[in-house]
Amino acid sequence: MLWNSYWKEMMKRNTGLGSLDHIQLDAQPEDIGIYVSHEIDSDENGDCMNDNLRTEILDKILDNADGMFLLPALQIQTVLDQTTIAKRRKALATMPTKLETAFDTTISRIKNQKSERSMQAIDVLKWTFLAQRPLEVIELRHALSVTIDPGKMQPGTMPLAYNETLNWDNFSSEKSLIDCCLGLVIIDEETSTVRLVHKSLHDYLRRLHQTSQIFPDGHSEIAHTCLQYMCFNDDQNEIDSLEPQVLRTSKIYVLRGSIF
Numbered sequence: 001m002l003w004n005s006y007w008k009e010m011m012k013r014n015t016g017l018g019s020l021d022h023i024q025l026d027a028q029p030e031d032i033g034i035y036v037s038h039e040i041d042s043d044e045n046g047d048c049m050n051d052n053l054r055t056e057i058l059d060k061i062l063d064n065a066d067g068m069f070l071l072p073a074l075q076i077q078t079v080l081d082q083t084t085i086a087k088r089r090k091a092l093a094t095m096p097t098k099l100e101t102a103f104d105t106t107i108s109r110i111k112n113q114k115s116e117r118s119m120q121a122i123d124v125l126k127w128t129f130l131a132q133r134p135l136e137v138i139e140l141r142h143a144l145s146v147t148i149d150p151g152k153m154q155p156g157t158m159p160l161a162y163n164e165t166l167n168w169d170n171f172s173s174e175k176s177l178i179d180c181c182l183g184l185v186i187i188d189e190e191t192s193t194v195r196l197v198h199k200s201l202h203d204y205l206r207r208l209h210q211t212s213q214i215f216p217d218g219h220s221e222i223a224h225t226c227l228q229y230m231c232f233n234d235d236q237n238e239i240d241s242l243e244p245q246v247l248r249t250s251k252i253y254v255l256r257g258s259i260f
Contacts, residue, residue, distance in 0.1 A: 026067035027065060027067055027068060027069035027072075029062050029065065031069070032061070032062055032065050032069060032072050033058055033062060035069070035072065035073065035076075036057065036058055036061055036062075036072060036076050037054075037058065039076045039077070039080065040054055040057065040076070040080070043080050045080070045083065048082070048083060048084055048085050048088060049085070049088075050085060053085055053088060053089060053092075056089070056092060057076070057079060057088075057092055060092055060095075061075050061076060064097045068099065070099065070102075070197065070198050070200070071096075071097075071098075071099050071102055073183055074096075074099075074102040074103075074105070074106055074183060075095045075096070075102065077106075077109075077182060077183055078091055078095050078096070078102075078105055078106075078109070079091045079092050079095060081109060099200055100204060103184075103200075103201060103204045106182055106183065106184060107214075109182055110122065110125075110180070110181065110182055110184075113180065117176075117180040118180075120144065120172060120176070120177070120180050121180040121181045121182070123144055124140065124144070124177050124180065124181055124185055124194070125181060125184065125185065125196075125205070125215075126215045126218045126221070126222070127140055127143055127144070127194075127222065128140070128185055128194050128195065128196055129196065129202065129205045129206075129209070129215070129218075130209075130215060130218045130219060130222060131222070134188075134191070134193040134194070134195055135193060135194050136191075136192050136193050136194075137174055137177070137187060137192050137193070137194055138192075140177065140194050141171050141172060141174070141177070142166075142171075142229070143222075143225055143226075143229070144171075144172055144177075145166065145167060145168075145170040145171050145172075146166075146225045146228055146229050147167070147170065148221070148224055148225060148228060160227055160228055160231045161228065161231065162231050162233060163233055164231075164232060164233065165232050165233055166229070166232045174187070177194070183197060184196065184197055184201060185197065
């Protein structure tokens with residue numbers, strides 16, 4: 001947000017900037033160092049850190065940054081995921097030094113989470129990547145609240161349940177949606193939309209998707225979810241009894257008014 005405001009102000013002062021195709025922005029080592037230090041200080045597993053390891057982490061990550069901020073952000077999480085000093089030192093020695101490899105590693109870490117967190121993260125990535133437009137947080141929460149029984153799905157069919165209602169107790173928290181994605185998905189606070197952390201991640205997922213390595217049935221799964229959502233038979237009395245903050249985001253006004 002701060003960058004957007006800064007850039008708008010610069011455009012006003014220097015009208016010629018608007019004609020530039022692009023500007024090369026390199027992350028400064030001092031800024032990367034501050035970020036990595038903050039992540040280390042915020043680590044809940046502080047017993048698995050000492051001054052020597054801290055220095056090694058900062059030195060190696062800064063040395064490999066190559067003007068990028070995203071790569072160090074993924075690298076430090078790969079290291080801090082480990083549960084002992086020895087394992088962290090080993091992760092530091094073998095951490096990815098190229099962005100695409102870092103994405104590979106992060107996707108693997110996502111899949112190695114507990115089953116429920118892993119599935120939710122893949123769903124968040126799928127909807128964020130494949131949706132025809134940026135989704136608002138509330139839209140994504142509504143979408144992920146819909147449960148499709150895989151056992152009822154047959155090739156070429158989309159069985160729908162017309163006598164079911166939306167399960168208001170099946171909404172994931174905003175925080176959990178982001179946390180389970182391990183830094184690959186963020187919320188734009190200006191627009192309240194969910195987006196991938198960087199265009200390079202979108203390009204990476206597109207390459208995997210084109211070869212069916214990820215989300216092979218993603219579009220049909222999203223279509224099925226939207227159709228099921230629209231078929232829910234909600235009781236108007238139940239909707240009227242909802243708390244005001246819930247009523248304002250009632251599903252009648254969310255996914256049913258969205259275009260995918």
